[in-house]
Amino acid sequence: MPRNSKNKPVITPEIVAEHGLSEGEYEIILDRLGREPNINELGIFSVMWSEHCSYKSSRRHLAKFLTKGDKVIQGPGENAGVIDIGDGDAIIFKMESHNHPSYIEPYQGAATGVGGIMRDVFTMGARPIALMNALRFGEPDHPKTKSLVNGVVAGIGGYGNCVGVPTVGGETNFHKGYNGNILVNAMCVGLARTDNVFYSAAKGIGNPIFYVGSKTGRDGIHGATMASAEFDDDSEEKRPTVQVGDPFTEKLLIEACLELMATDAIIAIQDMGAAGLTSSSIEMADKGGVGIELNLDKVPQREPNMTPYEMMLSESQERMLMVIQPGKEQMAFDVFEKWELDVAQIGKTTDTGRLVLKHQRKKVCDIPIAPLADDAPNLDRPYEIPKSLPVISLSDIHETQDYDDALVRIISNPDIASKRWIWEQYDRTVMTDTVDSSQSGGDAAIVRIHGSNKAVAITTDVTPRYVQADPYEGGKQCVAETWRNLTCVGADPIAITDCLNFGNPERPEIMGQLVGAIEGMNEACRAFDYPVVSGNVSLYNETNGQAIPPTPAVGGVGLIPDLTHFATLNGAKEGDTLILLGETTGWLGSSIYLREILRREEGAPPPVDLEAEKRTGDYVRKLIRMRRVNAVHDLSDGGLAITACEMAFAGNIGMSLNASVGIPLHGWLFGEDQGRYLLAVDEHSVNPVISTAKDKGIIAQVVGKVGGDRITAVGGFDVTLQGLREKHEGWLPEFMS
Amino acid sequence: MKTAVIVFPASNCDRDAAVALEKITGHKAEMVWHRETTLPAGIDFVVIPGGFSYGDYLRSGAMAARSPIVKDIVTKANLGLPVAGFCNGFQILTEAGLLPGALMRNTGLKYVCRPQKLKISNNNTRYTSKYGNVSEVTFPIAHHDGNYFADDETLNKLEKGGRVVFRYDGNPNGSARDIAGICNEAGNVFGMMPHPERAIDPLHGGTDGINLFKSIIESI
Amino acid sequence: MKAIIHIGLKPGVLDPQGRTIARSLGDLGFSEVKQARQGKVIELDLAGEDITIAETRVKDMCEKLLANTVIESYRIEIED
Amino acid sequence: MKAIIHIGLKPGVLDPQGRTIARSLGDLGFSEVKQARQGKVIELDLAGEDITIAETRVKDMCEKLLANTVIESYRIEIED
Ligand SMILES: Nc1ncnc2c1ncn2[C@@H]1O[C@H](COP(=O)(O)OP(=O)(O)O)[C@@H](O)[C@H]1O
Ligand SMILES: [Mg+2]
DSSP: OOBOTTSOBOOOHHHHHHTTOOHHHHHHHHHHHTSOOOHHHHHHHHHHTSHHHHOTTTHHHHTTSOOOOTTEEEOBTBSSEEEEOSTTEEEEEEEEEOHHHHHHSHHHHHHHHHHHHHHHHHTTTOEEEEEEEEEEEOOTTSTTHHHHHHHHHHHHHHHHHHHTOOEEEEEEEEOGGGSSOOEEEEEEEEEEEGGGOOOOOOOSSSOEEEEEESOBOSTTTTHHHHTTSOBOTTTTTSOOOOOOOOHHHHHHHHHHHHHHHTTTOEEEEEEOOTTHHHHHHHHHHHHHTOEEEEEGGGSOBSSTTOOHHHHHHOOOSSEEEEEEOTTOHHHHHHHHHHTTOEEEEEEEEESSOEEEEEETTEEEEEEEHHHHHHTSOOOOOOOOOOOOOOOOOGGGSOOOSOHHHHHHHHHTSTTTSOOHHHHTTSOOSTTSOEEEOGGGTOSSEEEEOTTSSOEEEEEEEOOHHHHHHOHHHHHHHHHHHHHHHHHHTTOEEEEEEEEEEOSOTTSHHHHHHHHHHHHHHHHHHHHHTOOEEEEEEEOOOEETTEEOOOEEEEEEEEEESOTTSOOOSOOOOTTOEEEEESOOOOOOTTOHHHHHTTOOOOSOOOOOOHHHHHHHHHHHHHHHHTTOOSEEEEOOTTHHHHHHHHHHHHHTOOEEEOOOSSSOHHHHHHOOOSSOEEEEEOGGGHHHHHHHHHHTTOOEEEEEEEOSSEEEETTSOEEEHHHHHHHHHHHHHHHHO | OOEEEEEOTTBOSHHHHHHHHHHHHSSOOEEEETTOSSOOTTOOEEEEOOBOGGGGOSSTTHHHHTSHHHHHHHHHHHTTOOEEEETHHHHHHHHTTSSSSEEEOOTTOSOEEEEEEEEESOTTSTTTGGGTTOOEEEEEEEESOOEEEOOHHHHHHHHHTTOEEEEESSOSSOOGGGEEEEEOTTSOEEEESSOGGGSSBGGGTBOTTHHHHHHHHHTO | OEEEEEEEEOTTSOOHHHHHHHHHHHHTTOTTEEEEEEEEEEEEEEOOOOHHHHHHHHHHHIIIIIOOTTTEEEEEEEEO | OEEEEEEEEOTTSOOHHHHHHHHHHHHTTOTTEEEEEEEEEEEEEEOOSOHHHHHHHHHHHIIIIIOOTTTEEEEEEEEO
8 A cells, every 4th residue: 555755645646546446436526525535544435335336327227126014023124134033023034145254265165155144143132043044156176166065065054053043944056157156155044032121323412432353453454355356367356355254253153142132221222244343334324314423432443553444444253333322331241251252342432423433542533424334335237137048849959868867867967966965064953943944855944933843934946047037037936936935834924035146247138037036026025915024145256257147046935824824845655646736838958857867958938827836836835734734845956847846755655657648758757837736645635635726827737646656757767766876976076065 | 869061161062961961861951161279069071062162272171181171170070070072172171181092183184074873882871871872863064173193002992891872984184993972091081073963853954862871870 | 203293373463262271261260271272183194204394295285285275384393 | 503393294194185185186298197195394493503503492392292192203303
């Protein structure tokens, strides 16, 4: 950094550019300050106006989302979304990305991602009760993939296991589109009381501001701006000090914060996430319409001689900022000291509307807070929503000559193969409320509300190849799939969180993917009355101009009001009849069959008929509550064949599928038509289930039987359950060995 | 019947242990903070719960074993107080010297969480008497450092004394002689890596853990 | 031949283990402990006799596997 | 003052980490690696000046906390 003779940095155009600020943005800063900023002030503007903090490319489009509903207590805008699940209980949840850090240092990147999302949730007064993760890696053959999988999975487990929050589910895909940019999206779900939810708006004048948690070091300085910039070949060299997670301190923070939250000592609280002390203090002040004055000498520091710039931009983990009720300072000190955390009173709220920082008795920053938020760039980037790929007719898709081989190849392909190697490294049973987790490969994880007979159901989903082929339909589909997965376990879907992972928004076609996906997602949200209550956007996921497949990961949460009525894909019994609900056309465009068997990645994705989807799902839920079904599984990747296999694996029992009626066999078995469910029902329930479906205008047909130890389809495959299971379970351990 | 659960910084199965104790005894367990120097009066049974006390830093269980409350537990255990450690609790008991041997990194070097079949090697201990002639149970395991090590002499002594209480059926972590749980010579101190407190409710997938708690509680 | 590789966190990288160890030693009455850091040592038994070759090879091993150079630095000693 | 404590597994105690390191190095083509062992090093910054006192104190720290003598042995170096 250039310095003038008095050893004070001067702000050159290069420095402005290095901070990722455009000339126009710098002009606004000059105007609002009425002078040149100093380096601290410039750093603060730069992180606040980065893509990561300001959502400048996506904000106006995110505003389209349905965010309100009967059950929504708090939508987007706080640390996490809050929904009402009755009896005074609230569920607080959010999903977040840690893509860039995880590519650079997979263990710590993933670990700190988990830590960060947990803080967003317990900041609001919730005890974290479940973690999920949605992972996308490059193709298995890529030289980095194996070590990235190893590191990311170990990091997620290392953090979540230590903190003692069960990791109950997720999804894992492999595709060459992620070779240079993996995706690590973590979701946390917490439980609070509706009358004890904490918010971030600072209130009152002269109230003490407390810093709690780990000391501040020089970690990840400029992390927030890094997360908003594209990679190039040098970026592995230019990395800042990597943030290291300390799950031990996180666990102490959770316990200490929840202990203090049980009193009336906290007025407002905010975790220090990206852009650390800067964004936390400014957000608290801005939301509360107050000013803040901090004495940086009081900030607990890990290293000597830290500058104000470093302290304000540090991304050291496991830190919180809070406004404490005057008179309750000692109470706060006592709680945090009991839990052996660093704690300091570092400042106070003021009536100036300004952020004032003091360091070694000098004022090192004095800026008005309002423009940091109000004047944050809100770009209307040019976009062009890509047209859907053309529909491929089934007759243009070659039928396999060897169904046994096709089934084996699909069941053992990296996207569909069992992820047991991953989830056995996660503690799924701690807290003893996990009902049916990854153990049975369930559609949604089920976590009981402690001490009650109700449960939340949680799932994450997106099918990037559909979004790539048609952002709008793919956007609808990912929301619909979460809704369907929650339905499968008998839950009432309530709301979603999302993590929108895309490439460089400065390119109109990428921006178009984002806008298209948001609009599609939103249409599904509205059709299901299934609002978005929190989320995260991760852009610039591209390397050397190669963007990732558009990946809007969706995390859905629903409620099972009574745990005496739920379902999973485990439970099919000898002699049960298999019923398929929903319409089958044999849609193979953008399917796994097309990709894995014919090596073609093309074609329009299956459309989602939201009305039919809703009708069918509502019926499935009703059947579960009437205990009409023994097992339920939705049809997704790989179609009917794969759904039947997964149900067979879970229940450890064979399945035989009938001949297809009116549809070529490959489309019948592997087609990915949406909005469908496979049910295993007792023989005496078959007629009532089918006739009621018909009354409701839902297509329902008997498609096979449960029993024996083989998986068969008339005219198609005939393999042993055990042999197929070995293929399904075998791929990942073998790849990782 | 008064029971206590010890809470260390980053214990994380403390609540789970308390839930199990309350379910079996009908009374709430006392939660005792590690900085206390003595157990509350009249405690009949102590559980050292699982978790990652002190983040598992240095060695799992090492720092917790040196905390003030453990001194008092050691004294009282030596006078006959029943003390059980599950998972991290087992590690703490070995580190504190109440049980022999040590728990090392799993040979696979990975954390493992799964339901684990166990063989009851001795149905006549204070922790297994209620199993009658049941010889096999399933408890969840969830650990990174569950590889039980002791020298041959110690192992022989354990076996001769009937102090190997549970063995793995299908060793998940490399433990010597498939050992999953052991007790001290007097039979009042018991440690195991698997989690009986995670197997007490049908929704957990099984209730095999109940009899372990019943055995010790009824022996008091 | 024997190679001894010392691996430690780079300066500035958070060392939660070290911090916790220092605190515990303090609690046990060792108040003279001002700071603690934890690192690891890997000892390799190597075939071959040429020290210079060994040095380059072990450096390569560190870069490729033994050290995580994003957060760790290492130092190699070769002994006969 | 500085104390450097080397902690390693006792001979006869199986070292799964060391074994895996040796195998992975072999897989990467480092066929000269015959065996690997992993240990840890703890570095302490100590107040005080007397080396003999420091030695006894650090030995005490090892026995009381830093090493588990059931499986580990240790070696102490004190530096000014
Ligand atoms: N990264 C992961 N973490 C935890 N569980 C995972 C992960 N990836 C997959 N799973 C689990 O594996 C099972 C199958 O996953 P997936 O194929 O995505 O299910 P579905 O086809 O129903 O969407 C689910 O229970 C899921 O929760
Ligand atoms: Mg799914």
